[in-house]
Amino acid sequence: MNDIIKLLKNISFYLFLIGLWELVYFLGVDILKIWKPYIFASPIDVIQTLVYLWQDQTLLVAISASLQRIVLGYGISVVVGTIIGIIIVQSPYLERNFSSLILGMQTLPSICWLPFAILWFGLSESAILFVTAIGSVFAVSIAIQTGIKNINPLYIRAARTMGADSVKLYRYVIFPASLPAVIGGMKQGWSFAWRALMAGEMLAATKGLGYVLMIGRDLADISQVMAVMVVIIVLGLLVEKLVFGKIEIKLRKKWGLDRV
Numbered sequence: 001m002n003d004i005i006k007l008l009k010n011i012s013f014y015l016f017l018i019g020l021w022e023l024v025y026f027l028g029v030d031i032l033k034i035w036k037p038y039i040f041a042s043p044i045d046v047i048q049t050l051v052y053l054w055q056d057q058t059l060l061v062a063i064s065a066s067l068q069r070i071v072l073g074y075g076i077s078v079v080v081g082t083i084i085g086i087i088i089v090q091s092p093y094l095e096r097n098f099s100s101l102i103l104g105m106q107t108l109p110s111i112c113w114l115p116f117a118i119l120w121f122g123l124s125e126s127a128i129l130f131v132t133a134i135g136s137v138f139a140v141s142i143a144i145q146t147g148i149k150n151i152n153p154l155y156i157r158a159a160r161t162m163g164a165d166s167v168k169l170y171r172y173v174i175f176p177a178s179l180p181a182v183i184g185g186m187k188q189g190w191s192f193a194w195r196a197l198m199a200g201e202m203l204a205a206t207k208g209l210g211y212v213l214m215i216g217r218d219l220a221d222i223s224q225v226m227a228v229m230v231v232i233i234v235l236g237l238l239v240e241k242l243v244f245g246k247i248e249i250k251l252r253k254k255w256g257l258d259r260v
Contacts, residue, residue, distance in 0.1 A: 018043050041223040046230060049223040058212060059231065065208040066197060067235075069125075073132025074193040081137040081189070085144025086170075099145065106138035110196035114203055128200035135196025136189035143185015147178030180251050187244045194236065 025042040028034040041049075053059040084102070088094045113134050117127035151174060159173045201210025209228050216224030 038220060038222055041226050045223040046227045049221075049227040050230070053212070053224070053227065061207055062209045062212045062228075063231065063235070065205070066201065066210070069128055069132060069201075069208065070193055070197050073129045073197065074136060074190060076129070076133040077135075077137040077189060077193060078140055078186070080133070081140025082144050084137070085141040085148070088141070089145050089148045095145070102138050102141055106142060106192075110135035110192065111199045113196070114199060117200070118204070123204040127204050128197065131200040132193050132197045136193035139185055139189035139192050143182050143189065144178070146185065147181035148174055150181055151177045180248075183244060183247055183251065187240070190239065190244070191236070194232065198232070 021043050025040060028040065029037055029042075037045075050059065053062075088098055088102075110131060113131050114127075117130045121127040121130060155173050155177055156169065159169050164173065197208075198210040198213065201208040202214040205211045209232060213225060213228040216222070216228065
């Protein structure tokens, strides 16, 4: 019953936002004449565009292509970022010299990597995957470093006292204890990967949400542009609720971090 009430509250909140959006459109376009309809779409126009894009399967193909790219690109960034993070934490010299460099690389906008991707891989799937992976790999690396460094030293000392070698230490102590902090960085890395993917698809793809977004821009179809933006937001919310949110809940219960 509580879950149903919570769901209804969430739905009512989003309906309120849609109503506010329609009100802003009505006041700005129909009443005050501040802007033209072709530069700001109403929610009704966006919904109609979503229905049309879904019926002709444009949206289905685009979502499928983008999800395949994001899963592969983000997966690569998680593996590479985890390896980089562990290596840096293990070496005081590398941590002292490379931590700030990685933080600086993370501040670079993903679009800065597009010229490299095109020069190295051409206008291809590899270029898009490279931009997607490089867009989040540093966030993952920073999350791994932060999670491991913030572990209570008593856990490590106790494990070593009990005879745990390096492999068992990481498997049974370091990784489990660092997961709450790491998951937060993983979420951030996911958002960076999405942004990088959209930039790559707008430049080098022939299908995907970024490509549909670019077509809407070229056709000056603000409804299509905003429709794709809504789809991206919805996908992000679904991943947050169904993947990262559930993982965080399980971790908080396991470590006794639930609010009383």
